[in-house]
Amino acid sequence: MPEQKTEAELIKFEGRIPIFVRLLLTVLVIVIITELIGTKTINVGIANIVLLPMLYAVVIGVLITPDVLGKSITALQNIINSEEIALAGPLVTLALLPLGVKYGLLVGPAIGKVVQAGPAFILQEFGNLGTILIGLPVALMLGLRREAIGATVSICREPTLGIIAERYGINSPEGTGVLATYLVGTVLGTIFYALLGSIATLTKLHPYALAMACGMGSASMMTASAGALAATVPEMADTILAYAATSNMLTGIDGVYAEVFLALPFVNWLYKKIGPKEGGKK
Amino acid sequence: MGLDTQKTFNQLIIMLLVGVMILIGQRVGYGIPVMNAIPGMLIIVAICMASLIIRDLLPNVKFPAFAWASLIGLILCMPFMPTAETVLRFTKEVNFLGTTTPILAIAGISVGTRIDEFKKLSWRIVIISFVVFAGTFFGSAIIAHIILKIQGII
Numbered sequence: 506m507p508e509q510k511t512e513a514e515l516i517k518f519e520g521r522i523p524i525f526v527r528l529l530l531t532v533l534v535i536v537i538i539t540e541l542i543g544t545k546t547i548n549v550g551i552a553n554i555v556l557l558p559m560l561y562a563v564v565i566g567v568l569i570t571p572d573v574l575g576k577s578i579t580a581l582q583n584i585i586n587s588e589e590i591a592l593a594g595p596l597v598t599l600a601l602l603p604l605g606v607k608y609g610l611l612v613g614p615a616i617g618k619v620v621q622a623g624p625a626f627i628l629q630e631f632g633n634l635g636t637i638l639i640g641l642p643v644a645l646m647l648g649l650r651r652e653a654i655g656a657t658v659s660i661c662r663e664p665t666l667g668i669i670a671e672r673y674g675i676n677s678p679e680g681t682g683v684l685a686t687y688l689v690g691t692v693l694g695t696i697f698y699a700l701l702g703s704i705a706t707l708t709k710l711h712p713y714a715l716a717m718a719c720g721m722g723s724a725s726m727m728t729a730s731a732g733a734l735a736a737t738v739p740e741m742a743d744t745i746l747a748y749a750a751t752s753n754m755l756t757g758i759d760g761v762y763a764e765v766f767l768a769l770p771f772v773n774w775l776y777k778k779i780g781p782k783e784g785g786k787k
Numbered sequence: 788m789g790l791d792t793q794k795t796f797n798q799l800i801i802m803l804l805v806g807v808m809i810l811i812g813q814r815v816g817y818g819i820p821v822m823n824a825i826p827g828m829l830i831i832v833a834i835c836m837a838s839l840i841i842r843d844l845l846p847n848v849k850f851p852a853f854a855w856a857s858l859i860g861l862i863l864c865m866p867f868m869p870t871a872e873t874v875l876r877f878t879k880e881v882n883f884l885g886t887t888t889p890i891l892a893i894a895g896i897s898v899g900t901r902i903d904e905f906k907k908l909s910w911r912i913v914i915i916s917f918v919v920f921a922g923t924f925f926g927s928a929i930i931a932h933i934i935l936k937i938q939g940i941i
Binding site for chain 1: 791793794797798800801802804805806808809811812813815816817828831832834835838839849850851852853854855856857858859860861862863864865866868871874875878881883884885886887888889890891892893894895896897898899900901902903904905908911912913914915916917918919920921922923924925926927928929930931932934935936938940941
């Protein structure tokens with residue numbers, strides 16, 4: 506397979522136009538189909554599962570590759586094959602950039618609130634490293650290797666996808682890990698956090714502290730966990746929701762930087778300490 | 788390392804194509820007229836290009852283009868910036884969720900040769916994800932609890 510091309514080579518147009526056309530037209534068709542389906546909300550009692558077009562998009566994208574549906578429908582192989590898949594890697598990194606800009610544009614106007622937010626808000630951000638502290642040992646215990654880096658560096662929302670894709674490539678083991686946690690989060694994240702929010706007070710941690718923890722950088726997960734938490738202590742509901750939203754906004758602002766400068770070096774350091782030694786190098 | 792102009796040019800073409808895709812997608816999904824969103828999309832593409840160029844010019848600063856992109860966006864629309872009003876007025880026509888659909892479609896295709904690895908992860912990744920989700924929650928809650936105690940708020 507023509508895998509070992511550099512990013513600059515992959516995005517060259519000379520002689521590769523048909524590859525670009527096939528890939529980009531396929532993506533366009535997927536985008537149109539998934540946007541036509543639109544956002545669907547399913548109520549499962551304790552929480553709403555929100556299905557976004559991006560979720561169908563990733564599923565369709567995987568399905569049409571040669572190893573899945575392409576196996577039985579050979580016509581698909583003429584459209585999406587190893588060359589197109591190889592090109593998709595660097596294209597993910599580029600396609601993520603507009604989202605990065607939108608993140609900045611969302612939080613810029615609110616920068617004043619962050620400065621006002623007290624030390625508790627800022628320091629609890631370090632708690633996000635808990636994903637690594639608890640997650641990495643478990644992942645290694647279950648036999649993961651470099652995938653564990655991507656899977657546990659954070660709760661793997663879109664910014665993490667961008668950072669890992671750029672640092673390691675989305676088709677690296679680390680990329681597989683980050684995409685895997687991302688997918689689980691997209692499908693099951695809100696339900697999990699709704700459950701966690703509703704039983705969190707059993708820990709005897711103060712509801713205000715739990716409220717801050719609800720803001721982990723995903724609006725839907727924050728809404729689910731804070732909503733569930735507030736329902737268990739209704740007399741504090743207003744403060745809980747305000748704390749959660751502020752904390753969520755803060756993570757939105759500093760999450761990218763915390764990940765680049767703290768979480769990523771930390772997960773690599775811990776991996777060196779407790780991870781498998783070079784033997785099974787991939 | 789300097790700038791590879793050929794690469795930068797190719798990136799620009801690809802960014803514009805991605806922009807077109809987002810415009811079509813959000814027309815279909817959110818009914819935003821393509822014409823209204825073109826200026827905002829051009830601003831966004833310009834910021835994306837700036838972030839790619841900055842990253843290539845500063846290879847020793849280990850800061851991904853994605854982070855540069857969000858930092859530039861943030862700075863341009865802070866309340867006291869003269870650019871804030873214009874940038875926000877145009878870019879609000881570009882839907883946040885609309886930018887995510889093409890990414891995930893491409894990401895899905897890009898893992899096409901790695902299906903076996905996902906199969907190998909299978910149920911284990913669900914457990915790991917839940918541990919990761921609980922980890923960030925209780926990590927933050929414990930720290931917040933201690934700080935709020937020290938501050939005397941709780």
